[in-house]
Amino acid sequence: MVTLAMIIVSDSAWAKVNSVHASASPTTLELGDSFIYQVTVSGTGTLPTPSNNIPSAFQILSGPNSNISMEWINGKMSSSRTLTYTLRALRRGDFTIPAPTVTDRRQQKSGNAVNVHIEAPGSGATAQPSPNNMIPQETNVRQSNLRSIFLQAEIAPTSAYLQEAMVLTFTLYFQPSVRTFDVQKLPSTEGFWSEEWEVQSPPGVVERNINGRLYNAAVIYRLILFPTRTGELNIGPMKLNVHYVSGRSRNRSFFDSIFDSYVEQMAVSSEPITVNIKSLPYENQPDGFANVVGNWSLDARLDAKEVQTNESVTLTIRIKGEGNVGFLPAPEVRVPPDIELYEPEISVHKRPGNGEISGEKVFTYLLIPRRPGEQIIPPVEFSFFDPKLEEYRSVSISPGTLQVSPSSGWDVADVDGSGIPAPVETVGREIRWIMDSAPSLDDSIEPLHQRTAYWASFLMPIFIVAAGFAFRKHHENLAGQESVVRSRKAMKRAFTVLKEARQHHRNDEIGEGYNSLASGIIKYLSDRLNVPIASLDERVRDKCLELNQISETSRIELRDILSLCDSARFSPHGSDADSLGNLIDRSEKWIATVDRKLRPTKV
Structure with missing residues (x-):
């Protein structure tokens, strides 16, 4: 045991780093593609773990995965330690991954920096797929020219009997980070009885390998169809307007290196589908059959x-x-x-x-x-x-x-032999006596124009209009006071929401944490600016902040925070705990910075 301890101490003391090397494969790829980044430390003894600084332009999908190898050659030991990351490109442009560093005998040694070029989706740059464990399944898509974002419609089975259930599924495939999408047109299903099969909200995202390219896939719409006619039936295309994060903003500025993203739109449409519907067999068909399947x-x-x-x-x-x-x-x-x-x-x-x-x-x-x-x-x-x-x-x-x-509630005389009540006979008629003298008629004692009700009918509309104006003024005063109260309490409510997001973070409820954070920021701005949430889109938010003299840096920071929250909803690996914790800290700092300048704003 003493000898073994001496060997371990001696080996640790004489550890020596000979080289530090970093590499990426590939170095040219499209926005949304993934690639492998590796750092290898070579030397002797037990080698230290290198430190890496991954830029925010890349998302860590997995890693670092560590691999250590040792060799004895001619009585001398050589070793190497390799860290492997799987990264995804989030922004367009040329980026440099800084050189990794290690501490060897109290001296810092550096490796080499790696340059990565990210192009726009659909530009033709190819990226090698991730390791096999990152590809859940292989999917064949009928489209000849695959885009970075496309919509695929699938139906199963493709041939069915009349009134037999068929499942129609629409899957959105995307490589860049998608923030949201708007349905422009639902598919036409003439000739079918359709029932909507609800999908997960927000849609669950998995990774698919499409003809050698890695895509995110999310089922966004699903129907169960029952054909009501036989023969060939057509299902029309579904059309979407997809909002995705591109690699570079349109207006270049000093801050592009930090907040280098812009939300763009793309119109996508699925292809129409034709299915064959078979008639029900005539042989052995029961009498009175009503086409129930x-x-x-x-x-x-x-x-x-x-x-x-x-x-x-x-x-x-x-x-x-x-x-x-x-x-x-x-x-x-x-x-x-x-x-x-x-x-x-x-x-x-x-x-x-x-x-x-x-x-x-x-x-x-x-x-x-x-x-x-x-x-x-x-x-x-x-x-x-x-x-x-x-x-x-x-x-x-x-x-x-x-x-x-027989019913026991009827008298025997009133019931015939069958137990049914006997009909009631008319034994008399009601007698109405005729008046032999007319009642006296008196003249009106007071003329109409001398009655109070007559003049009150003229004054009543004036009182109603005056009361309406008074009620409206009172309502406006209450609304003004309510908006002031909401504005004053906005920051307190915002920090309550941040506290909830941190609680989700501690409970590993990452998706709920991102949703709580995004909704809390929007609610804070709505209360502070006195602008309804439904009207507080990105353009209105930016305009209100500009009117309150909020700096361009802070406005870009807000866009980046909300963009990361939305991206986490659609990215299967974007909802990691560390990123959520950092984003909560950034949000708290941003609110504390701008709160004193914000006032109710009319836009």
């Missing part, structure tokens, strides 16, 4: 087995399963002639999931027996086509027998 079960129950005549009883028929729940027709219900049957009340409960619509449709019938005795309710039958088994299926269930006894 899916997998269903049937239940029918009476809420009472014994009733009296003229007493209502409820028959509940429940059809449950998977398929087009809303399309289910009411089953045929037959009752004996001595029972009155009323139209049903219908309720539908459905939920989309797993490529199907599952749920139930409930038909509630009211029955009233008119004669006593045993009343047998015939079975309820229901037929459907199962597309998975490709066969017709029929189900039948009997609600049961109803025992009807």
Whole structure:
């Protein structure tokens, strides 16, 4: 043990760094592409870990991953330590990753700097894909010329039976950081019964390898379709307006090296889709079949087995399963002639999931027996086509027998032999006497123009208008006082939101932390400037800050903070804890800097 300790101490004491080398592959790529950055320290003994300063123009997707190798050659040991980062380009331009440094025997040694050139999306620069563990799956896309941002429409299956469920999915593929998107046109689905299948909000993002290029993919819209016609049916394109972060602002300034981004727009559209819809087979088709497709079960129950005549009883028929729940027709219900049957009340409960619509449709019938005795309710039958088994299926269930006894609430004389009340006979008529003298008529005691109500009718509109003006003035005063109170309390509320964001950060709720931070900043500006949140877009924010003499540096800092918050929503690796913590600190510093200058502003 003593010998081993001496060897370890000796090895640590005699560690020597021979070289420090940094490299990137590739060094020319497009905005949004990822690349590998490595730092290798070579020497002898136990080598120190190099220090790296990754510029803000790059996002760390993974790393640093450390690898240590040692070799003994002719009794001498040589070793190397390699740190590997996977980075993504966030801005366009030429950037330099500073030289890494290590401390060797209290002396600092530096390696070489690495230059990386980032071009605009679609410029033709190629980037090598990330390691295999960064590529969840390989995806084939039919578009011949892939852009940096495009919208893909997919439907499964591509051929189906009439009323068979089909899933239509729209996936947004993007390489640059996307802030948000606006739907310009939804797809046309003529010939289909459509049900929306909600997607995650904000959309979940995964990485896909598309023809050798790495993309972020987010499912933004999804429908479950049930074809109502046979033959070839067309599904129209979906159109979006995508807001993404480009690499460089339009107006160059001193601060471009720090805040070097600009939000641009791109119109994208999916390709139309044609599907083939097959007719249901005629062979073995049940009588009375109503084009119901899916997998269903049937239940029918009476809420009472014994009733009296003229007493209502409820028959509940429940059809449950998977398929087009809303399309289910009411089953045929037959009752004996001595029972009155009323139209049903219908309720539908459905939920989309797993490529199907599952749920139930409930038909509630009211029955009233008119004669006593045993009343047998015939079975309820229901037929459907199962597309998975490709066969017709029929189900039948009997609600049961109803025992009807004579009603005890009627007098025997008023009831015929069947238990039904006898009709009421008219035994007399109401007599109306004729007046034999007219009532006396008196003249008006007071003329109309001498009555108070007459003059009050002229003065009333004047009082109403005056009261309206007074109420409006009072309302404006209250609104003014409310805006002042909101403006004064804005900073206190903002720091409360920052505290919530830090709590999310400590609980590793990174996505919630970014959402809380962004909404808190916007709410602070709305309260402080007395501008509604709905009107506080980027242009209005910048104009209000300029009117309050907020410097260009602070305005750019705000745009960068909000841009990073929005980017974290769409980037699968952008929501890291360290970045959130740093962004909260920057936001707190920004609010403290500008708060004294902000006043309610009219724009």
